[in-house]
Amino acid sequence: MKKTDNPINKAWRKLQTRGGVLMLLTAAILMQVGSAVQYYFARNGIRNEVRQRAVSELQVKNLEIQKVVSRVETAVDNLHWALERSIVHPDSVYPILRRIIANNPDMTGCAIAFLPDYFPSKGYWYEPYVFRDGESLVDKQIGSAEHNYLEMSWFVDGLAAEGGLWTEPYIDSAGSEGMVCTYTIPLRDASGRIVAVFGSDVSLDWLGDLFEQKADVQTYLFSHAGRLMVCPDSSMVMRVTLEEAAKHYNDTMATQLKRAVLEGRQGSAEVKYGGEKSYIYYSPVGGNTGWSMSLLFPDKEIYKGLHRVSELLLLTMLLGLLLLAFIMWRTFRGIRKLGEVNAEKERIGSELKIARDIQQGMLPKTFPPYPDCDEVAIYGSLVPAKEVGGDLYDFQIQNGHLLFCLGDVSGKGVPASLMMAVTRSLFRTVCNRTSSPEEIMNQMNSAMSEMNENSIFVTLFVGNLDLKTGMLSYSNAAHCPPVLVNKTIATLQMDSNIPLGVMADWMYTRQEIHVGLDSTLFLYTDGLTEAENSSHGQFGEERMLAELEKLTTATPRNLIDHMSEVIQAFESGVEQSDDLTMLAIRYTKASQK
Amino acid sequence: MKTTIKEQNDEIVVFFEGRLDTAVSPQTEKEIQPVLTADKDVVLNCENLEYISSSGLRIFLGILKEAKPRGHKVTIICTNQNLLKIFTVTGFTNLFEFRS
Structure with missing residues (x-):
């Protein structure tokens, strides 16, 4: 069949494509929404985690710093009274400063800066200072015009403060070049007047590690x-x-x-x-x-991790969509193919139906066939197992003789039906040349043997009934023997002859029998005797003969209708396996012509 | 339906068992392909064959058609009376050698 791209196919294909695109789009949107929701919640989760991490980090660091700061503040605050007592004599401050440094590893040095001229003996500036130099402690007076602490912010601010005060951190340019911060506290004399500022230097180098x-x-x-x-x-x-x-x-x-x-x-x-x-x-x-x-x-x-996951997800989604598209393409192609197969099936089906009509048309189908002829009553029936079959029957009156045949092509279906058509045509053709049954058989056989490539053979019974005398001459090519039904039932004697189409030069034999008035000749194909019931039991010859016993007086139509019913009842529900053909000829009156 | 092919004493013997009807004949036709090409006398053993339809007979004729022009005999071994009747009616008794 030519694969036609008719508008319906095109429209169907278009519809499928549109459906596919829609499905893909829906899947893509669903996946997108899913991943967006996932992204949103994951992002929120990360955000919360960051917040908690920040809060705890800030707390931890605060505690670490607080620890050092508190140590220094506590140490200084606790020694505050001792310092105030020590400032009575200018040189008595060193021991206590030493003790402070020795006991507080956080401090790198400490000093007391006095108001100008507080100890006249020490001059305008007096700032005793103790600091670490490796393992040992060094005492030094550092107040001078060059180191004018009076203008330094730690001194100025410390003096003004009510209590302890931390200075701005600064770089210790005189010492370690490190970052230093100073904790100051004002010192009062016995009269309660602020006379000096105590300052302890705390190195902040540990901050870098923290x-x-x-x-x-x-x-x-x-x-x-x-x-x-x-x-x-x-x-x-x-x-x-x-x-x-x-x-x-x-x-x-x-x-x-x-x-x-x-x-x-x-x-x-x-x-x-x-x-x-x-x-x-x-x-x-x-x-x-x-x-x-x-x-x-x-x-x-x-969000680096999240973004990586999102990218992976997107990639997976794309792959998924591709896979989906592929599966859909395959499915649609499958459906389309199925559609094509179905269309093909339908076409063959409709062609077979036409073939069946043609084949049925080749069989005599008007009964009674000769309304004006009261010498014979004829009725025939052919029920193919498939749409078309290989059974055939035919008859014609020629010069006061009824020429008839009934046969069966081996095999079934289309090949058999073609052979059936050939056989029927041959019969008609040969009948015009000769009315002798064995001669009809010989001519048909030789024609069919020549063209028989596929070993398809035909069993055929050909009869010639002299309507005047009732003499039946017949020749049989391996067909099952017809039954003569009158008061008794008798199967016709059969010579052994081979089917048509096997050997071109086979000489068929002729036999004769006299048919009495009101006798019926019943011809059938093996579709009758080999009809099967559900348990594979065959209808068989005996059952057929027994049925015929009941039908000795029946008209051909009644006989065949009855037999059809019996067969149908026997098969009950089982699919008919072979073509079933019956032909009944009743000799009713001797011709006067 | 079971078909067995054996070579015995310069003959090729085909054993048929069961029912050779229209339903199984395409399968059987395939199975006996080697018989068609074997350049030997053929024996069709039908002792265990219960039934043969016209499709089955067609297979037998096909074998005969190949063997005869090459000068080989095709023999049918048949003991079943019903089958023998079929072979007789169809004229097979005139075409094939028969042995019981």
Whole structure:
């Protein structure tokens, strides 16, 4: 069959394509929504985790710093009274300063700076100082015109303070070059007047170890004035303040933090840092020091894992969609093929139906066939097992003789039906030339043997009934013997002859029998005797003969109708396996012509 | 339906068992293909054959058609009276050698 692309096919295909696209689209949207929801919740989860991590980090660091700060504050506050007693004599301060340093590893040195000319013997400036030099302690008076502590902020602020005060951190240019912070406390004389400021230097080098920088979180520590004490870029430590950073960088982080740090607030914010979205968490740390700490999480870094998972998910989804598309394509192709197969089946079916009609048309189908002829009554029936079959029968009256035949092509279906058509045509043709049954048989046989490539053979009974005398001459090509029904039932005697189409030069024999008036000749194919019931039992010859016994007086039509009913009842529900053909001829009156 | 092919004493023997009807004959036709090409006398043993339809007879004729022009005999061994009747009516008794 030519695969036609008719409009219906096209439309169907278009519909399938549209359906497929819709399904794919739906699947894609569902997957997208699913992954969006997943993304949303995962993002929230990460966000919460970051928040908790920030809070706990801030707390931990605060405690660490607080520990050192408290130690120093406690030590100084506890010795406060001893210091105030020691300042009666200018040189009596050294031992107590030594003791303080020796007992407080956090401190690198400590000093007492007196008001100008407090001890006239010591001059205008007097600042006894004890500091560590390796394992030993060194005493030194450092107040001088060059080291004019009177103008230094720690002294000025310390003097003005009510109690302990932490100075801004600074770089110890005189000593270790490290970051140092000083805790000051004012000292009073017996009369309660503030006469000096005690200051203990605390090295802040340990801060560097305390704060580690990571890819996904940056840690900052700011002094009270907003100076950077810890930050990822070590070159900026102690050199840059938030004020300067806010001016210098176009980032919101410095601006946000500046305010928060100066006001000592705690909180979080979303900021721009280095052009990237980031989250900051900040909190004051270290108690009285006024320091603030800030953690910065770059958006890109904290969602890195999530983004990787999302990308993987997207890739998986794409693969899934591709797979789905492939499966759908296969399915649709399968459906289309099935449709084609069905169409093909339908076409063959309709062709077979036409073939069946043609074949049925080749059989005599008007009964009675000769309304004006009262010498014979004839009735025939052919029920193919499939749409078309290989059984045939035919008859014609010729010069007062009834020529008839009934046969069976070996095999079934289309090949048999073609052979059947050939056989029927041959019979008609040969009948016009001769009316002798054996001669009809010989001529048909030789024609059929010549063209028989597939060993398809035909069993055929040919009879010639002289309507005047009732003499029946017949020749039989291996067909099952007809039955003569009158008062008794008799099977016709049969010579052994081979089927038509086997051997071209076979000489068929002729036999004769006299048919009495009101006798019926019953011809059939093996579809009758070999009809099977559900338990594979065959109808058989005996059952047939027994039925015929009941039908000795029946008209051909009644006989065949009865037999058909009996067969149907016998087969009850089992599919008819072979073509079933019957022909009954009743000799009713001797012709006078 | 069971078909067995054996070679015995320069003959090729086909044993048929069961019912050789229209339903099984295409399968049987395939199975006896080696018999068609074997350049030997053929024996069709039908001792255990219960029934043969016209399709089965056609297979027998096919074998005969191949063997005869090459000068080989095709013999049918048959003891079953019903089968023998079929072979007689169809004239097979005139075409094939028969042995019981």
